[in-house]
Amino acid sequence: MTKDDWQYNNEEEAEMGQLQAIHLNMNAVAEVRRQLEAQALQPSLEECEDCGDTIPEARRTAIKGCTRCVWCQELAEK
Numbered sequence: 001m002t003k004d005d006w007q008y009n010n011e012e013e014a015e016m017g018q019l020q021a022i023h024l025n026m027n028a029v030a031e032v033r034r035q036l037e038a039q040a041l042q043p044s045l046e047e048c049e050d051c052g053d054t055i056p057e058a059r060r061t062a063i064k065g066c067t068r069c070v071w072c073q074e075l076a077e078k
Contacts, residue, residue: 039065048072
């Protein structure tokens with residue numbers, strides 16, 4: 001194997017790794033999208049599933065299928 005062959009193989013392996021990472025990211029995005037679409041079909045909760053506080057009507061209307069108040073949602077996303 002020559003130096004050029006070795007370099008080509010390393011570049012090819014790096015490219016394959018990048019393609020695999022892109023594929024995994026695309027699958028993750030598709031799964032999040034499916035989850036959000038399924039959530040949007042569900043009615044919003046009146047009370048936060050985490051703390052039990054009332055979820056304001058404006059939030060329930062704006063975000064279909066919401067299950068948390070703003071504060072608990074922010075904590076969940078961290």
